[in-house]
Amino acid sequence: MSASVSEEHVLSLFIEERTLSFSDIKKALGLPGEQTALLLASLIQQRKVTHTRDGYTLAKDLLLDTNSVGTKIKLFLTNNTNVLLQRRATSPYKRQWELPTTNLTLHETIETTATKHLQRITGLQADFIGISCVVHEKLLEKTARKHANINLVCMLKLSGKPHVLPFGLDWFSPEECTQNLVAPTDLWIIQHTKGEKATVHELFITEENETLLHQTSTPREEINQ
Known part of the structure; x- marks a missing residue:
């Protein structure tokens, strides 16, 4: 060694x-x-x-605060045969490919964050199908900096016409997604996504008396793309 x-x-x-x-x-x-x-x-x-x-x-x-966990949106979009990937610009796994990823913001729903991010980086229009799975990712870089993310894998379906993608974005077949090409977490997601939709609950609670104002639920079901 x-x-x-x-x-x-x-x-x-x-x-x-x-x-x-x-x-x-x-x-x-x-x-x-x-x-x-x-x-x-x-x-x-x-x-x-x-x-x-x-x-x-x-x-x-x-050391980072290990009690702090970020929430990421990962977009799983296919054109029937290939999956959309984006080249990473920063470490770790710099220049490897990953599912398009963004942060979940406080003032937007999961659906809005996912579809807006896709349109912003690609110009593509897509319908939000649902969350396929949730992946808790813990990462230790070579510098020993700790990261922990909750990744919400969002299934999307193209609703507009495809066009030429900007630099740094491309379509890959599952066979092309290999260990040296795709970042580890994203490779695992690609290999294990089975086309199911997880149950999601969104709760809106008042701060004064902790009263539940509104609840929306998305039942678990098969995703037909």
Whole structure:
């Protein structure tokens, strides 16, 4: 095992536990104590790991608030045979392809956010079919920054005429979607989306007396595209 791979492995151990003892790290890596100590010393020197009386932990500037989870909308749009993908412009997985993705905003419904984002980036018109699945994604970058997202996979169906897509967007067949081409979470979604629609509840509650003002539900059913 090379030093660089071992250092990334050490950092990945902090996904579940913020503080680890030397023996915990040594056991997880399966390395001799001397080599484990050298790896930790290197990470401390790089200011990626700190050592306290309680054990080892990630440096503060590498830690994100693990109680904060973002909500993303991922668009699953096909033209009968191929799925629409967008090239990532930022790390992680820079220049790999992903399902078109945007943040869920406070003042818009899931349907509005999905259809507006598609039209903004492609000019395409599509009908919102429903949420196919929800994917809880936890990611540890090489820099050890933690990310956690709730991805709402929204099924869309083209309602307008297709046209030439802007640069950075393209159609891919399922066979073309490979590990080196498509970001891991998006590849998993493409491989496991089965054309079902999940039940979605939207609740609107008043702040003063916590009264439920309105509830809308979308029943679980088959999506016919």
